[in-house]
Amino acid sequence: MKRVSVIGIGNTRYGVIKDRSFLDLAVEAGKKAMADAGITTDEVEAFYLGNYAGSDFINQNHLAPYVGAALRLRRDIPCTHIENACASGGSAVREGILAIGSGTAGKVLVIGIEKMNTVPTPKVTEFLAKAGDWEHEVKVGYTFPSAFAMMARRHMHQYGTTREHLAAVTVKNHTNALKNPDAQMQKLVSMEQILNDNRVVADPLRLYDCSLITDGASAVILADKGTARNLSRKPVDIIGFAQANDSFALYQKDDLTRFDATVEAANMAFQMAGVKREDVDVAEVHDCFTIAEIIAIEDLGFVPKGEGGPATLDGLTSLNGKFAVNPSGGLKAKGHPVGATGVGQIVEIVEQLRGEAGDRQVKDAEIGLTHNLGGSGATCVVHILARC
């Protein structure tokens, strides 16, 4: 299979965005990525759209040609929508890689998008819960906060993880987001403030443990390595990628302190990339809740099982730590426009590897990783990228 590179990136601002429709957000991100790659619309030979619930949030289906037409893409190319819950963006990038690898397309546009602030919060919760098992989980009052609360409780029970450990994720990610002009959350928060905050969502998780309800879009342009070398001033190679799955419902899992899909995807991606865990300088991981970041850095093999909390509290994953995790602010503070997240993670890692991440630049970053989780872990997509 041909080696694939990222030659263009583009983000909209992430946040509560009133002055942009779904299409405006998608077009803005797509056009920015094409401009960054230095290509015209007519050069795009395949388009993949990562989106979770446009059918709920904006009452629109058949979303890929909907966006493709707005972008005035060529008529002779495929426009395809990928839905894998919160991993929709990561899966869409993976499809783009496969299209180039198979030789059916030379340059591919991938856009991830979600416009969520179109309905009140209870409706958002209801739409997100559809990524769980409706018939056997949702009917007992289950939501995503309760899923991750149940995992947090097992993690606390088995490994002694504490609320301070969870809070350390929030403190770090809010600190990073303040250095990211595209991030939704632009506010520092102290450990003391978090521990004294009593807004419980689903105990043991509180408001500060949860990611945000976000509008936003992210886009990348992919090309085969040869084309990338001719076109791009700073191409970044995708040296490993993998997607895996797990039991669908939470109650069907054997261990709630681990996501098998992450473990499998990480092992396959590292094997393909031919690099070691300690070679990774920077990672964007799926912190939809604070506990999810702790579990992610354990499952990815960066720290031993059960040590994700202490490692975070000790600063190992801070911007200047041993390996930086979520320099963008992560889902927690950059924001979590569900279908955009997996693409946005790639955008951040490319900026980091190009050395263009401004105040949040991880020094001398050469190898980066993205980790995008869907639902309560039934899908996981991992990408490993390297500076050329």
Added chain:
Amino acid sequence: MSEKASTKSGGYEKPLPEFRPETKPYWDACKKHEFSLPRCKKCGKVFFYPRALCPVCMSQDLELIKASGKAKVWTFAIHHMGPTPAYKGEPPYVVAIVETQEGVKMMTNIVGCKPEDVRIGMAVEVVFDDVTPEVTLPKFKPIGK
């Protein structure tokens, strides 16, 4: 066609299970306040949820067995915010995964005690909540309460 239990009766607005040919016997048993679990006659596997094919050997030769109704709390969350307006006035409530004596796990609610008294490993037993004239949901309460 699946038959959806009425949501009008008694003003119960929360999501209700769908009755289908393969699930109706399980819900009929719940309505009679009998807790049962599906078992494969071919490979002997006891499983949850009720379905048309055994999840292990795919046999269609299945039966419902009378289950103990005894379980242990595997994990739980205490909801301080309900997911939809239908849950108004209900929080705090407990969503839990319990493991039954027969070795199957299921998502349920723990009732009959204060949410803050629920613990991992707590012994619980089934209780039945007749939420509408047609639908009875199995929930669990601490044994001896």
